[in-house]
Amino acid sequence: MHKLRITNIIPRENHNVTINFEPVSGEFPTYKAGQFLTLSFEFANRELRRSYSFSSSPDVDEPLSITVKRVENGEISRFLHHKIQEGDIVDALDPQGLFIYEPIEDSERTVFLFAAGIGITPLFSILKSALVRESKSKIVLAYSNSSPEVTPFKEELQEWAKKYPDRLQIIWIYSNSKNLMTARLNRDYILSILKNHLPAPHQDVLFYTCGPVIYMDLCRFTLLGMGFDESQIKRETFLLPENEEDDDDETEKEVDKTTxxxxxxxxxxxxxxxxxxxxxxxxxxxxxxxxxxxxxxxxxxxxxxxxxxxxxxxxxxxxxxxxxxxxxxxxxxxxxxxxxxxxxxxxx
The missing domain is CATH 3.10.20.30 (Beta-grasp domain)
Known part of the structure; x- marks a missing residue:
């Protein structure tokens, strides 16, 4: 377990907050772009753990940071939004997660990032690492939100696009757009994005998706239908689907109650x-x-x-x-x- 001190708390759009940390003593373990940090809390003699993706990049000179969305009934998210203060110390486990980006400095590839809402968090970390560590790779970010006003990291992403105009393309997707054809990500929109930005050969292409399960399934099934391999498509899930059961399946299921x-x-x-x-x-x-x-x-x-x-x-x-x-x-x-x-x- 590691002790981390909160150095800064930054309010974000759409009920999100970025929390910066520094290790209390020694060095914090190295993490990879796309991984998450697990915080541990003790409440009434019970341990609660919650995981949050790094919004910072290990390849950029910036504070260790996570970004947390406020969940109305979320015990820990409400605590992080309303109770913690700069200077507080929290317990954290080693960085974890398989949703990672491994920079290869001499590579020349195209990386497509599909983000919805706060799903941008790990993808922002990946975007920064790819741009900094790979001088020839190109990044295409398709970023879905309800409106520009509630888009997390909008200004920061615009700054990165200005810094790397030839290597970073951002496609802003807003559901309140008057153009209904491009108001939401759909199969035809994905095909159009790839048609405009897909290089040849396809072997040098990677896809990362983060958002609601139905959003990531849309990306995955579309890409698989285009012939891309499973190994090229990565996904990160924040929340469980609301209902994994088939509402039309009314058959009685036999439950094995054996210990x-x-x-x-x-x-x-x-x-x-x-x-x-x-x-x-x-x-x-x-x-x-x-x-x-x-x-x-x-x-x-x-x-x-x-x-x-x-x-x-x-x-x-x-x-x-x-x-x-x-x-x-x-x-x-x-x-x-x-x-x-x-x-x-x-x-x-």
Whole structure:
């Protein structure tokens, strides 16, 4: 755990706030563009963790910073918006996340960034790293908001566009636009953007998307339909979909209510745990005072990735692991439920 001091709090458009930090002692671990920071808080003898993407870039001389959107019923987001002050010290875990950009200084590629609202946060970090570290690569940012007045980082992005006029193209998309054809991102609009900015060969193209799930699915399915490979398309999810169930599916589903025993290997020790059907492996591990790695508890980050070396695990939600990784035994502790007896889990 790291101690970080808040050095500055900057209000942003549309109920967002940027928080700058400095390490209290020593150096903060190196992070990568696109990763997130997990903050840990103690309230009434319970630990709450929340993860926020870095809006700063590790390749730019600027403070370590995150940007947080106020959530009406969000306990931590309201605390960060209304309670914290400059000089306060908070606890933070090591940077995490697989939604990263790895600069290659001699590369000459085109990077498309599709952002909606506060989804710009990790993409702003990626944009800055790509422009600073790669002198030949070009960045195309398609940025969706309801209006110019509520667009986070609008002025900062305009400054970056002025600084790199030949390498950064920003497509501002506003839903209040009078031109309905370009008021919202849609399949035809994506095709048009790529037609105007897509270089050849296509192998040197990367796509990063961040926003609501339906927004990212639109980007992904359109790009896959154009023939791009899965490996070229990255996505970062902030919120769970409101409803993952099919409203038209009224069939009665059989629920396995068996309690399965598992062996959990972590930091050189083995733990034998009984996992009831309505609790995840992470839930039971934490109840047994095992200091397992975790952050989002929702299957949307990579902090609790582990390996199932024996038996089988069902995940109630997975926004991180690929089908191949799942086939090879990778699981998420936070949404993982054993479905066979004597399952063995190895925590990284």
């Amino acid at each position: 399965y025993s598992i062996k959990l290997n972590f930091q050189g020790q083995s733990y034998h745990l009984d996992i009831p059907y309505n609790k995840s492996i992470l839930d039971v591990g934490l109840e047994n005072k095992i200091k397992l790695p975790y952050s989002c508890k929702s299957g949307m980050c990579s902090t609790c990735i582990s390996n199932c070396s024996q038996g089988k695990v069902r995940m109630s939600y997975n926004e991180v692991l690929t089908d191949r990784e799942v086939e090879n035994g990778r699981i998420l502790l936070c949404t993982g439920h054993p479905i066979e007896p004597d399952t063995i889990i190895d925590v990284f």
